[in-house]
Amino acid sequence: MTERKMIQGNWTCCECNSAITELPFNPRSTDDLKCNDCMAKSRPARESFEGNWACSKCNAAITTLPFNPENTENLTCRDCYMKEKAERRAGKMIQGNWKCMHCGSDINELPFNPRDPESVSCRDCFQNNR
């Protein structure tokens, strides 16, 4: 068990005027000290903002966010956020010049180096074929 070192003193809470006799730190300014109760009150539990936004990727409705978005144009829902994070973690895309074996559209990046460049499929076809 570690006991936190408390500093003894004789201060008053700037909010409720109750006496503060110890603090976990040495206050630089004694004018805006708050007792534990007021401190707990002033700290919001976990802020979340309610709203009516849409995910910029999948258009899913977003109703709460842990922050107040300044720019609502590029919000991402949790799913898309996680997906993006996973993709970023998965690493670099490989740049190249391939054609989709199904629809013939140009592919210029792939998450892997294709062993057989004749049988690559674009993201759309890949998803449709699953």
Ligand SMILES: [Zn+2]
């Ligand atoms: Zn207080």
Ligand SMILES: [Zn+2]
């Ligand atoms: Zn989304």
Ligand SMILES: [Zn+2]
């Ligand atoms: Zn295709």
